[in-house]
Amino acid sequence: MDKASHLSVILDLSPTQWQLSAQSNVSHPLTLSTFVSHLLAFLNAHMACKDDNSLAVFGALPGKSVMLYSTTTPMDEKAVAADANTYRPFKILDTTITQTILDQIESISDNDVEAPIDIVGALTKSLCYINRVTNPANSRSEDATLLPDPRILIVSVSPDQSSSYISVMNSIFSAQKLKVTIDVCKLHVADSVFLQQAAHLTGGSYISIERPDALLQFLMMSFLPPPSIRQLISVPTQDKIDFRAACFCHKNIVDIGFVCSVCLSIFCQPVPVCSTCQTKFPMKTLLRLKAAHPHTPPPGTPPLRSGTPANSLPRSTSIAPGGTPRQVSNGNPNMLPVARSNTSATR
Amino acid sequence: MPPRRINDSYMDVDSDESDVSILDDDAGPRKSKGKGKAIDRGRDKGKSKVKEQPYAWEASYVRSWDTVQEDERGSLQGAVQDLIARGRRKRLLAPAAAIRRTIIRHLIILLDLSSSMMDRDMRPTRFDLTLQYTREFITEWFDQNPLGQIGIVGMRSGIGERIGEMSGNPQEVLKSISERHKLEPNGEPSLQNAIEMARSSMSHLPTHSSREIIAIFGSLTTCDPGNIHDTLDECVKDRIRISMVALAAEMKICREICDKTGGQFSVALNEGHFKDILFELIPPPAQRAVPRASGPGINPAADLMVMGFPTRLPVTSPPALCVCHSELKSEGFLCPRCSAKICDVPTDCDICGLMIVSSPHLARSYHHLFPVKPYQPVMTMEGVAYPASACHGCAVPFREIATPAGSLATDGMSPLGRYRCPECSNDFCGDCDVFVHDVVHCCPGCGK
Numbered sequence: 001m002d003k004a005s006h007l008s009v010i011l012d013l014s015p016t017q018w019q020l021s022a023q024s025n026v027s028h029p030l031t032l033s034t035f036v037s038h039l040l041a042f043l044n045a046h047m048a049c050k051d052d053n054s055l056a057v058f059g060a061l062p063g064k065s066v067m068l069y070s071t072t073t074p075m076d077e078k079a080v081a082a083d084a085n086t087y088r089p090f091k092i093l094d095t096t097i098t099q100t101i102l103d104q105i106e107s108i109s110d111n112d113v114e115a116p117i118d119i120v121g122a123l124t125k126s127l128c129y130i131n132r133v134t135n136p137a138n139s140r141s142e143d144a145t146l147l148p149d150p151r152i153l154i155v156s157v158s159p160d161q162s163s164s165y166i167s168v169m170n171s172i173f174s175a176q177k178l179k180v181t182i183d184v185c186k187l188h189v190a191d192s193v194f195l196q197q198a199a200h201l202t203g204g205s206y207i208s209i210e211r212p213d214a215l216l217q218f219l220m221m222s223f224l225p226p227p228s229i230r231q232l233i234s235v236p237t238q239d240k241i242d243f244r245a246a247c248f249c250h251k252n253i254v255d256i257g258f259v260c261s262v263c264l265s266i267f268c269q270p271v272p273v274c275s276t277c278q279t280k281f282p283m284k285t286l287l288r289l290k291a292a293h294p295h296t297p298p299p300g301t302p303p304l305r306s307g308t309p310a311n312s313l314p315r316s317t318s319i320a321p322g323g324t325p326r327q328v329s330n331g332n333p334n335m336l337p338v339a340r341s342n343t344s345a346t347r
Numbered sequence: 348m349p350p351r352r353i354n355d356s357y358m359d360v361d362s363d364e365s366d367v368s369i370l371d372d373d374a375g376p377r378k379s380k381g382k383g384k385a386i387d388r389g390r391d392k393g394k395s396k397v398k399e400q401p402y403a404w405e406a407s408y409v410r411s412w413d414t415v416q417e418d419e420r421g422s423l424q425g426a427v428q429d430l431i432a433r434g435r436r437k438r439l440l441a442p443a444a445a446i447r448r449t450i451i452r453h454l455i456i457l458l459d460l461s462s463s464m465m466d467r468d469m470r471p472t473r474f475d476l477t478l479q480y481t482r483e484f485i486t487e488w489f490d491q492n493p494l495g496q497i498g499i500v501g502m503r504s505g506i507g508e509r510i511g512e513m514s515g516n517p518q519e520v521l522k523s524i525s526e527r528h529k530l531e532p533n534g535e536p537s538l539q540n541a542i543e544m545a546r547s548s549m550s551h552l553p554t555h556s557s558r559e560i561i562a563i564f565g566s567l568t569t570c571d572p573g574n575i576h577d578t579l580d581e582c583v584k585d586r587i588r589i590s591m592v593a594l595a596a597e598m599k600i601c602r603e604i605c606d607k608t609g610g611q612f613s614v615a616l617n618e619g620h621f622k623d624i625l626f627e628l629i630p631p632p633a634q635r636a637v638p639r640a641s642g643p644g645i646n647p648a649a650d651l652m653v654m655g656f657p658t659r660l661p662v663t664s665p666p667a668l669c670v671c672h673s674e675l676k677s678e679g680f681l682c683p684r685c686s687a688k689i690c691d692v693p694t695d696c697d698i699c700g701l702m703i704v705s706s707p708h709l710a711r712s713y714h715h716l717f718p719v720k721p722y723q724p725v726m727t728m729e730g731v732a733y734p735a736s737a738c739h740g741c742a743v744p745f746r747e748i749a750t751p752a753g754s755l756a757t758d759g760m761s762p763l764g765r766y767r768c769p770e771c772s773n774d775f776c777g778d779c780d781v782f783v784h785d786v787v788h789c790c791p792g793c794g795k
Binding site for chain 1: 494664715716717787790
């Protein structure tokens with residue numbers, strides 16, 4: 001018999017991004033209200049799958065995160081008007097979630113609108129919640145086999161915030177420890193490096209939806225089955241996973257970083273003193289690295305031309321025919337002399 | 348927690364214990380030493396409880412009965428819960444001393460494959476047990492030291508034998524010792540040969556990585572071609588830390604090697620203790636702060652390294668040749684600098700020499716750098732206008748009435764079950780407090 005499954009949904013409720021998403025000049029506009037109606041159908045389907053299934057919905061808002069709904073919090077059922085055409089538990093769920101989303105969005109003040117979305121807060125809260133509901137010490141009546149199978153679904157519309165890199169990674173590792181699968185459903189914006197890593201490391205699926213108006217289809221087909229059933233059906237897998245990290249100094253997302261050997265802090269350019277552990281680095285390393293990486297040009301500026309011709313390295317042997325290599329902002333030709341000087345240095 | 352103290356008492360008896368076993372060995376053929384000692388100890392049990400109880404099962408029994416007290420209704424439930432809660436809180440409140448630990452570790456495991464490993468004093472044999480524990484050790488070691496590398500050298504028939512090359516991939520290391528029949532013990536061990544071999548394979552390493560040797564040594568002799576003290580001096584010069592786990596008894600040269608190189612030396616009393624002392628060597632050692640004459644003010648061990656974070660290709664991508672094995676493969680990693688396809692990370696790119704690591708590997712250590720500030724127990728609700736009704740993390744409602752027990756305050760327990768983050772002033776329940784500090788390492792309120 002299958003175990004009950006617990007689903008924590010994290011909704012990205014960024015007013016700016018939803019406004020952009022609803023504009024008619026986007027190829028497939030999706031308004032927040034359409035999104036919520038799709039989502040509610042999905043949540044009802046989850047609750048209908050099994051009697052013991054549980055649900056928690058968290059909202060990530062600018063600068064704060066809130067729990068919108070959970071099956072364990074007692075509800076005031078009288079407040080929900082009776083409807084002869086709807087199954088009552090669904091009605092309660094739908095009304096509560098819609099109402100709390102409305103309340104939360106109305107409570108955002110004008111100066112908060114641009115604050116970063118607190119996706120980390122929502123993620124850690126959902127982990128705390130899962131820790132509580134899956135901890136056998138807390139539910140004494142049930143034995144361990146009845147505990148639900150937890151997973152998290154993140155519906156994201158905002159781009160990555162590189163400042164939250166460490167927190168996101170810490171959350172991913174704790175999800176791994178709790179054996180929580182993180183699924184990511186990405187709408188509209190470019191791929192999120194961190195959420196890709198989250199899905200990859202916890203064994204979930206990362207799906208970037210090209211047709212947001214077909215959201216319900218994706219939710220039902222890919223995210224409804226619990227991880228135990230996923231092995232039997234083929235859920236779309238990730239294409240490429242970007243293992244880039246954010247540097248500690250400027251919060252840039254980098255693919256080649258300078259790493260302090262003592263504390264493993266990542267920097268985007270050679271620094272004389274580690275800002276995290278105050279370690280001083282030897283001068284000759286600095287000079288060598290600075291000579292090798294002349295000036296990391298800001299994205300957009302043309303890469304510096306170097307004397308070495310770009311085709312002097314046997315690159316063609318290694319590049320996958322179909323998978324084009326990711327373009328580095330400062331361009332490959334620029335990096336070639338670095339490759340030479342560094343071979344001797346790192347060995 | 349009890350395990351610490353047990354280990355201490357192990358260490359106390361270590362020295363005289365090993366003396367005894369040397370006498371044993373001199374007297375005649377050694378047989379079932381571990382068992383014999385266990386029986387001795389069993390006899391002494393009644394006389395002096397604390398000193399003569401190094402076995403984990405005996406020690407923990409005594410302690411748990413001493414400390415647990417029944418409540419007025421004769422139930423142990425409350426006392427046990429209280430004990431657990433206090434233990435957790437105490438661990439959280441312990442001052443986090445700033446110790447610099449080596450993160451990038453290089454380790455060579457020396458396995459004794461001499462005929463003395465076939466002794467049956469540890470079940471099933473010393474050899475089988477060593478293999479089993481070594482496997483567990485390697486798995487656990489890579490879990491805690493994701494950037495480390497392990498190589499394996501065997502000591503057999505008087506020579507050192509390279510069993511596994513230095514590798515950062517746990518699977519590769521485990522594979523090298525997976526075939527038991529290839530490691531069949533034989534002849535005499537040679538400590539000097541094996542150490543020299545390990546030393547030469549670590550000589551090229553950069554200064555910021557640690558060089559360590561862990562020897563599992565079952566024999567009581569070593570058959571060396573030259574003066575082992577010269578080798579020892581070389582190791583000290585190369586700053587190689589040598590730790591040893593002896594299965595038979597303490598040998599003076601082993602102890603001296605470990606002492607001089609800053610390693611640990613211990614003798615296993617029985618199967619369980621063998622595992623304990625081996626696993627004690629897993630956490631990264633504190634780095635020795637020896638200022639070297641060459642670079643005043645600058646730590647010679649610190650350096651800035653260039654690392655690349657690759658892109659992982661899925662299984663569905665079109666196959667291409669990898670640069671490391673020249674095999675046609677679909678999945679793999681792309682070097683961010685030269686776009687070469689590599690089978691596994693962490694590694695050095697074969698084309699451009701860039702050190703390629705997966706960034707989650709690095710990120711695993713960041714919670715050490717930016718720990719969550721300890722939450723303060725809330726003692727009273729006075730002066731708070733609108734107290735939060737539920738935990739900010741898991742939304743469990745707080746209890747209204749404080750528990751009356753007055754002794755709780757000294758242990759940093761909140762009578763209201765509320766713990767407040769000093770940064771964002773949100774209240775958390777006790778479970779979330781422990782969970783946030785032990786597992787998540789990120790406060791749900793302030794995200795730090």
